[in-house]
Amino acid sequence: MLSGTDKNNGQNIEMIQRHSFPPSCSKMVTAKAWALKKHFDGLPKASDLELITTELPNLKDGQLLLESVFLSVDPYMRPYSQRDMKEGDIMVGTQVARIVESKNPAFTAGTFVVARGGWRTHFISDGKDLLLLPSGWPESLPKSVALGTVGMPGLTAYFGLLEICKIKPGETVLVNAAAGAVGSVVGQIAKIGGCKVVGSTGSDDKVAYLKSIGFDEAFNYKTVASLDEALRKASPDGYDCFFDNVGGEFSSVAIHQMKMFGRIVVCGAVSQYNNTVPQKGTFVQFPIVFKQLRMEGFIVTNWYNRQEEALKALLKWVVEGKLKFHEHITEGFENMPMAFIGLFKGENLGKAIVKV
Numbered sequence: 001m002l003s004g005t006d007k008n009n010g011q012n013i014e015m016i017q018r019h020s021f022p023p024s025c026s027k028m029v030t031a032k033a034w035a036l037k038k039h040f041d042g043l044p045k046a047s048d049l050e051l052i053t054t055e056l057p058n059l060k061d062g063q064l065l066l067e068s069v070f071l072s073v074d075p076y077m078r079p080y081s082q083r084d085m086k087e088g089d090i091m092v093g094t095q096v097a098r099i100v101e102s103k104n105p106a107f108t109a110g111t112f113v114v115a116r117g118g119w120r121t122h123f124i125s126d127g128k129d130l131l132l133l134p135s136g137w138p139e140s141l142p143k144s145v146a147l148g149t150v151g152m153p154g155l156t157a158y159f160g161l162l163e164i165c166k167i168k169p170g171e172t173v174l175v176n177a178a179a180g181a182v183g184s185v186v187g188q189i190a191k192i193g194g195c196k197v198v199g200s201t202g203s204d205d206k207v208a209y210l211k212s213i214g215f216d217e218a219f220n221y222k223t224v225a226s227l228d229e230a231l232r233k234a235s236p237d238g239y240d241c242f243f244d245n246v247g248g249e250f251s252s253v254a255i256h257q258m259k260m261f262g263r264i265v266v267c268g269a270v271s272q273y274n275n276t277v278p279q280k281g282t283f284v285q286f287p288i289v290f291k292q293l294r295m296e297g298f299i300v301t302n303w304y305n306r307q308e309e310a311l312k313a314l315l316k317w318v319v320e321g322k323l324k325f326h327e328h329i330t331e332g333f334e335n336m337p338m339a340f341i342g343l344f345k346g347e348n349l350g351k352a353i354v355k356v
């Protein structure tokens with residue numbers, strides 16, 4: 001079963017061939033996929049993942065063959081793998097894929113779709129769960145944006161800010177991991193909504209980027225002398241809304257700078273995903289009670305019954321130039337682990353994408 005090793009950026013990637021049907025069959029397609037070899041322990045390592053190849057069978061009626069063009073790497077994959085995957089499973093994930101062949105009358109070969117196919121170069125689908133790009137997608141707009149600003153991260157910003165935070169014009173919004181896929185959209189939608197926006201991020205280049213896309217204030221949380229002072233300086237009156245992507249120490253400090261009746265959207269906790277021992281934090285009851293705060297967690301997929309409306313709005317803002325996007329593109333399917341690990345080192349500006 002073991003077929004050898006492949007040199008990739010100085011690393012040895014183990015390649016395993018799994019034949020799911022006799023290799024003599026015609027029109028075989030070789031699919032590559034990344035499997036979770038060993039559950040991550042701390043920061044993910046390339047050696048925790050394994051590149052496997054599989055020969056796909058011929059299509060049955062109703063099925064489609066898809067080829068990934070762009071794949072998404074996202075921080076949620078780290079806690080998801082821990083909770084919902086077993087060793088040997090293919091890594092969870094979405095891609096923009098091209099329909100290579102269709103035996104499903106609802107889909108035509110050549111069409112691009114957003115799919116939940118996992119970390120695979122090719123896969124077979126029955127057509128359920130495939131999403132066409134929103135109508136009116138301009139030819140000049142990269143299709144990869146359907147994995148970012150006009151995709152799941154954009155939807156996360158949209159529903160988190162408009163439905164959970166319920167921002168109002170004139171309010172002050174704080175967002176961390178602000179130069180990332182979700183954060184950069186949060187800040188810009190808050191500006192569209194007439195708010196003042198403060199962003200925290202991990203490099204001076206990212207701070208400059210945030211200012212260039214309209215953030216009123218931005219700071220580098222890694223170099224400020226005091227996070228408490230940086231937050232106070234950026235908004236001396238405090239914050240009405242806090243869109244929390246990071247959790248941990250940042251959240252413990254920020255909660256004390258909320259205004260009366262402030263709202264905290266608990267979107268994620270990227271600072272905590274690689275902890276081997278859970279951290280202890282501040283007790284939140286005092287600020288929550290005395291300032292009568294609302295703190296609410298949410299999962300974007302719970303809002304997918306309204307994704308058509310939201311994707312339409314996001315695409316419109318992008319086309320009008322009100323919503324800018326940046327992509328951090330890694331070339332090569334073999335480099336998916338590196339692109340994924342890079343998320344936890346702050347390597348990406350905007351949406352992290354892998355181009356096959």
Ligand SMILES: NC(=O)C1=CN([C@@H]2O[C@H](COP(=O)(O)OP(=O)(O)OC[C@H]3O[C@@H](n4cnc5c(N)ncnc54)[C@H](OP(=O)(O)O)[C@@H]3O)[C@@H](O)[C@H]2O)C=CC1
Pocket residue numbers: 074075076152153156177178179180181182183200201202203206245246266267268269270271272298299300301343344345346347348349350351352
């Ligand atoms: N609830 C939901 O439905 C969803 C939740 N999420 C969550 O939203 C958050 C942002 O995701 P997404 O926009 O895709 O990712 P990003 O594109 O923002 O990439 C992750 C960024 O997080 C920052 N980061 C990494 N490690 C740390 C750390 N230890 N402390 C502080 N910042 C860190 C880095 O930016 P920097 O240089 O600024 O440090 C990095 O670039 C995540 O927590 C994710 O899990 C995402 C989608 C849906």
Ligand SMILES: CCCCCCCCC/C=C/C=O
Pocket residue numbers: 076079094152267268269299300301
């Ligand atoms: C504290 C853990 C936060 C994990 C966030 C999970 C978000 C899942 C969104 C998935 C979208 C898939 O398309």
